[in-house]
Amino acid sequence: MQYELTQRFYFEAAHTLERTVDAEPSRRIHGHTYHCEVALRGAPDERGMVMDLGHLRRALEPLRDALDHRLLDEVPGLERPTLEGLCAYVAQRLAPRLPQLAWVRVWREASGDGCTLTLAPRG
Numbered sequence: 001m002q003y004e005l006t007q008r009f010y011f012e013a014a015h016t017l018e019r020t021v022d023a024e025p026s027r028r029i030h031g032h033t034y035h036c037e038v039a040l041r042g043a044p045d046e047r048g049m050v051m052d053l054g055h056l057r058r059a060l061e062p063l064r065d066a067l068d069h070r071l072l073d074e075v076p077g078l079e080r081p082t083l084e085g086l087c088a089y090v091a092q093r094l095a096p097r098l099p100q101l102a103w104v105r106v107w108r109e110a111s112g113d114g115c116t117l118t119l120a121p122r123g
């Protein structure tokens with residue numbers, strides 16, 4: 001049986017954005033509270049765990065450090081300071097270490113905006 005094991009963290013960050021709607025306020029530096037959740041897909045091992053959540057938490061800590069209280073426009077490796085860009089950034093950093101990574105979701109609770117990146121299953 002396949003399970004999805006999830007863990008989440010949040011971070012506060014600022015960014016600017018080039019847009020065709022609400023262009024002026026988006027171009028100014030402004031901030032959001034972001035939430036990020038990741039899922040590992042797999043079968044439990046002999047201990048009954050897809051992965052010990054302690055290991056997953058440790059894998060997420062450097063990501064939070066890299067994003068929390070940052071200007072996202074300046075974060076190395078983050079190509080676009082959008083929800084989509086954040087999903088890609090998190091997935092690119094976690095996938096090499098976590099082959100069971102199934103999806104990454106980033107959202108802003110206050111506005112209801114969110115984005116999910118689903119990874120293709122890897123053998």
Ligand SMILES: Nc1nc2c(c(=O)[nH]1)N=C([C@H](O)[C@H](O)COP(=O)(O)OP(=O)(O)OP(=O)(O)O)CN2
Binds near residue numbers: 032084
């Ligand atoms: N496809 C995407 N579209 C937009 C994204 C995104 O990440 N992906 N991000 C934004 C902005 O970050 C923007 O700041 C949100 O703008 P808006 O909806 O106008 O909301 P406010 O910033 O005014 O809302 P607050 O409640 O003040 O956070 C836009 N589009």
Ligand SMILES: [Zn+2]
Binds near residue numbers: 031032
């Ligand atoms: Zn914004």
